[in-house]
Amino acid sequence: MTISPDFSAASTAVTAALAGYLLLGEPWAGRRMYGSLARRRHTEPRALVRYFGSVLALWWAFAALAVAALLLSPGVGAADLGLATPDRSAVVITGVLLAAAITMASARNFHDLARQGKNVPGRASIEAMLPRTPKERRLAVAVAVTDGLCAELVYRGLLTAFGVGVLGLDVTVAAALSVVVYAVAGFYQGRQGVLVFALFGVLFSGLYLATGSLLLPAAVHVLISVRDLTLPAPERPLAAAAA
Structure with a gap:
């Protein structure tokens, strides 16, 4: 994969500001937002709805800045941000089908573990975000899809x-x-969350470099996010709130 973007001064400033916030501000802001949600989850019925609304607004703001950086630089093409047809269409189709099969199988396994009252891997670190009502589930899916699309555009692209x-x-x-x-x-999930995000970041970046397009990493990211944010919420009190 080769790209040759030529950023303008305005585009450089916009992207540098966004990158600086993502590196230095977002980890603390995300941890603060999630901590607040965990504390309010059982006492405020609309706490999760408001949290999801804030997350959606932030992601689309980040995506808008990415588009602005593209539009402000005549020397940067859409393909330089991964918005292009994949180099290997067969690999992408195979990858999407394989990822769908794996996430569906793991989702079924996680739901079985939850019904049996057993530990679901990774659930404790995000249980404040797990939906309990139909409206929360719809918003959870919207957040998962937005996360997959916008994160790949911003971080990978x-x-x-x-x-x-x-x-x-x-x-x-x-x-x-x-x-x-x-x-x-x-970081909002603690040290383990940083490690998990790093591992998935390596996966998504590898898929991007292998295909020259954000299509496959975005599809895989969406599938994983939907699986995780639709896990059954535990009946016991939130671990984060108790802590």
Whole structure:
């Protein structure tokens, strides 16, 4: 995969500001927002609805800044941000089908574990976000889809292009740097969350570099996010609130 973005001064400023916030501000803001949700989840009926609304607004604001960076730079094409037809269509189709099969199988397994009262891997770190009402479930799916699409555009597309076009890095090194920025976004889940985000960041960046398009990583990201945000909510009190 090769890209050659030429960022304008305005686009550089917009992207640098966004990258700085994602690296230094977002981890603390996300942790604060999630902590507040965990404390209010059982006492305020609309706490999760408001939380999901804030998350949706933030993601689309980030995506809008990515689009603005593209429009402000005549030397940056959509393909430089991964908005292109994949180099290997057969690989993408196979990858999407395989990812769908794996996530469906794991989702079924997680639901079985929940019904049996057993531990569901990873659920404790996000249980404040798990929906309990039909409206919350609809919003959870909307957040999961938005997360998959916008995160890939911002972290994989924009930040990788910024690393190549502004910092002069090789595309692989730029993608690795974007993984670091993405990993700290998991800080709201603690140290384990940072590690999990790093592992998934490596996966998504690898899929992006292998296909030259955001289509496959975005599809896989959406599938995983939908699976996780539709897990059965535990009946016991929130671990985060109790802590």
